[in-house]
Amino acid sequence: MLAAAVSGVAVWKYPAPQRADLVLWTFDQTDARIYRGELSGVLGSVTPSLAEQFERRFGLRVRVSLIGQMGENIRLASAFMSEAGAQTPDLCEIEIHSIGQFLRPPIGDVGLLPLNDFLEKSGWDRRIVSSRFAPWSKIDPLTGERIIFGVPADVHPVTITYRKDLFDEAGVDLEGGKTWGDFQDRCLAFQAYWGAHGRPDRRAIALSTGGPDEIVEMLLQRHVNLIDGNGKLHFTDEKLLETAIFYAQLLAGPRAIGADVSSGVGWTEDLARGNVCAVCTPDWKADYIREFSPELAGKVRMMALPRFEDGDAPTSTSGGTMIGICRDCPHPEEAWKLLEFLYLSPEANAARIAAGDDVLPAVPEYWSEPVYHRRDSFFCDAGGGQDVGGLYVQLAGEIPERYVTPYTFQAELVLAAVVHRAQDYIASHGGTEGLRPVCARWLAEAQEEMQRRIDFGKFEP
Amino acid sequence: MNRDRWWRLQTRAAPYLFVSPFLVIFCVFMLYPLSRSLVLSFEKTIGPRHSAFVGLSNYRYLLGHDRLFGLALLNTAAYTVAFLALQIPMSLGLALLLNSRRILFRDLFRFSFFSSYLVGQVFVGVIFFQLFGPDGLINHAVSIVAGHRVVIPWLSSPNLVLPSVLIASLWLATGYGMVYFLAALQSVDPELYEAAEMDGAGNWQRFVHITLPGIRPMLGYVVLVGAIGGFQLFELPFVLLQGAGPNARGLTVVMYLFVMGFNTGDLGYASAIGWMLVVILLALTFIKFRFFRFGPESGN
Structure with a gap:
């Protein structure tokens, strides 16, 4: 009883963490550390972190949760199956071997938000390697249109x-x-x-x-x-x-x-x-x-x-990762801003390069960076x-x-x-x-x- | 309300209040998920909003058309049979050895053999993943014995996948079985051995006519637990083979359930696989109780 009373008071008195405006789940340790600014690469560390940079620019707090890949898949599947949607993050990163299960439902029931409109309005649909949308999309059987549920992080040529x-x-x-x-x-x-x-x-x-x-x-x-x-x-x-x-x-x-x-x-x-x-x-x-x-x-x-x-x-x-917005996200516009910032912005590319991550991004205009052409x-x-x-x-x-x-x-x-x-x-x-x-x-x-x-x-x- | 009535109410309600926490937890975390999964196994589901009752369709497909399920069942059954065939004699042998008073440092050995069980399947998977590599410790040892470089493709040859999983799980579980057999051996009346010795019975006769009947209930228990563990095999091959292994020869029933539930997203079908596993385990339990009965007639 005493232990319960003491721990109860401790929990009650412990200051609750600040509520984030946007929550991102990722399975990728490197990505999580780049977003949080915890990674020191060969070319220096990412300071301030991408999450901080985003907060300064847009005034939105971001929480990045690093979850094991299998754990993330199971939790996302459960969250997407639940109509309550309370436990669903705003954005999530998904690995290519895991995306299939999430694309099984009819297009209107996929737990991820179609991004076609966002991509079209922002022009990113023409600036990203188009073949890389394939793994993260589903063809609408009625219209034949490709519905895109994720923005690719990479190209991964072999x-x-x-x-x-x-x-x-x-x-x-x-x-x-x-x-x-x-x-x-x-x-x-x-x-x-x-x-x-x-x-x-x-x-x-x-x-x-x-x-x-x-x-x-x-x-x-x-x-x-x-x-x-x-x-x-x-x-x-x-x-x-x-x-x-x-x-x-x-x-x-x-x-x-x-x-x-x-x-x-x-x-x-x-x-x-x-x-x-x-x-x-x-x-x-x-x-x-x-x-x-x-x-x-x-x-x-x-x-x-x-x-x-x-x-x-x-x-x-071979391989690949995407970021998507969950359908239950209450603020998809803000989530899109974060997605753009973490995956497509020059700041994000600079942060990845600074952290020593030289995997080619899916945006060809960054491929001219000297880091991708060093002997x-x-x-x-x-x-x-x-x-x-x-x-x-x-x-x-x-x-x-x-x-x-x-x-x-x-x-x-x-x-x-x-x-x-x-x-x-x-x-x-x-x-x-x-x-x-x-x-x-x-x-x-x-x-x-x-x-x-x-x-x-x-x-x- | 007078004192007597209050007392009677308390007496009547107390048992229900005491069992209510268990009942609530049992209903919420066991009964509801179990019944929900049973219902799911008769449904086809897609996403949160759509499901349809399909009767026995999932089971019919599972038993009639699903080659991968057949393969998973075959792999799992082969593993279970081989595991029991090796684990029981090894555990019993170790127990007999470490039950002898002539062995020095018995407790140390008992703990050493049992300790591998404490680390769990995932840890064992990680360790044996290293040991079974082309230039891992096991191939290295074989190469030393052979006098030239030998590369046994433990984890990449379809024919060696199950033996590799078997070796790793025997390393994990032999000591576990040993502890049970040790406990059973210590409950066998020593006077029976003395009487048999006086009657001129040899070691083998004493083992067959006194030890085995004396530990028969425990033997049945260890076989049952081993068989259930065998059919529930998942973590060890999943970590060791990083999936189903070459040619899906490391695919087990539970792994297939996982694949259908979380790679394909077909929860109805995955539930049917789960309930099929329940049927198999119930059958094994029935066989155990049929052939390893407790009670006087079994010699206990």
Whole structure:
């Protein structure tokens, strides 16, 4: 009783925190620290914080809550499901793998506010890379209009980072191969050299044998989404069949050049040890090499992705984050001001750069900043370091559209299972002979299964 | 109101007042969510405003068409069977060993073996995530034994995913089972062993005819708890494999429930998966009570 009385009085007397005018939920630690001004980067700290700058300019107090990604997803899903809406923040940041579930309801019931009007009035719809709206939007089945629920933070073009020192020693010019076929031939020559020089276990490139990441990147390069913006499945697309077989024989049989790497950031160590000698690197991933394997300084180089055929993009995209306004937000105009300030303003870009975050923003007019064009001595080049930022900038304008639906995650699992069966086939038959019709049948079955699943989940209120 | 009536009212109301906090909490946090999820499992829902009663449709799809659920169920059942087949003998063996008076520092060993259980599944997932890496401690040890670099793709090969989860969970739970068996072993009457020894019974005969019947109720309990834990497996593979693992071979029933609820946003279907799990666990409990009965006839 005494403890209850004392703690009750303490709680009663404790000054309540000032009420914020706008509440933002984010799962991203770096973003939260940039907004709050807690991050000291290589180029200095962000002082005053973006939240303070916003408050000074607009007179609105902002509270930034950092919540674990899974926790944020569950809380947002609960808040969106609840009609009370009392626990919903004004704005939220959502990661690309999580957005699908929030886009499942009919457009009028999505828990996020459509931003088309705001984007149009402010002109940002023409200033942001248009393909980056795809993951965060939903096509209205009645009008065909793309309804945008989030503003992208990034572009995340994908390159290949490879061990230039080891390829040079093997006498292989990896960048000379412009197609994936050429690339594979060069990698086989590389492996043959190292097989004869004491490293038969050395593999040319990190590719997942059981996961969908790299094959999805390759498909995007070919402008194939497993499920497109209209909800149409593409498992039986000819390009998908070709890519699945090609990918499988990169991992199994006599022409295998790929291998799995350690989970988490352990892959940087695999690269450093030369277990694998190339890896697909979106811009957010490239920094991990520098951070976790500094001994690779001057030994690695970056190149654009090879293509399958003319018309393919020289890059792909992997990962992404958006910011959106919750539908229950009582002051959407103010929330839009904050969104604009945190994601699109020159101040925000300067703050990110100052904090050492050099991920390319989704606004091309900022790509001319010198920080995105510095020669980086970590990546070797004749001119004293490679301009990797410049390479990313060059590729960023060509990133393919990527759609995310509530069923994308499951579709990727189903595709990974087919590709794995294809690998088993190649391993047991010693090659791809006879695989094409078999794989086509597997993909047709996969499409049928996914279609049944999507149809089952359909709901017309 | 006179004193007698007030007293009678108090006497009559007191039990209800005492149980009311529990009842309120139980109803609000258990009964309502459970019944709501049961109702949800018969509905199709989209967003806060739209739901429709679909009868057994969710269950029909789950059992008749959902290959991923089948895979999740297969993975989970395989894991549970393998887990019990290994955990029970290991825990019992450890308990028998540490029940012997000839072992020095018994308490220290007992605590050491049990302590792994205190850290929880997420922590174990993080530790084994490091250990199972291509150049992690386990591959390193294998390489030393083999005399050359060996890379066993513990977490990236579909065929090794379940064994990896199994190894991690055995490390976590063997000591837990051991504690229960130790308690059961100490309740077996030592005079029975003495009498058997005088009758010329060997170690194996004493184990089969005295120890096993003596610990049978506990054995049943540990099997049941292990089976329930096995079917509820989620955190460990989720952390260890960062999702469903290669080729979805680490997908468990609860993980699939999570995926359907929080990746796809289909709460009705996720509820149906949850209730299917309840049915499975009830069946396991029934089997346990059918085959591991407490009471005199079971030798207890």
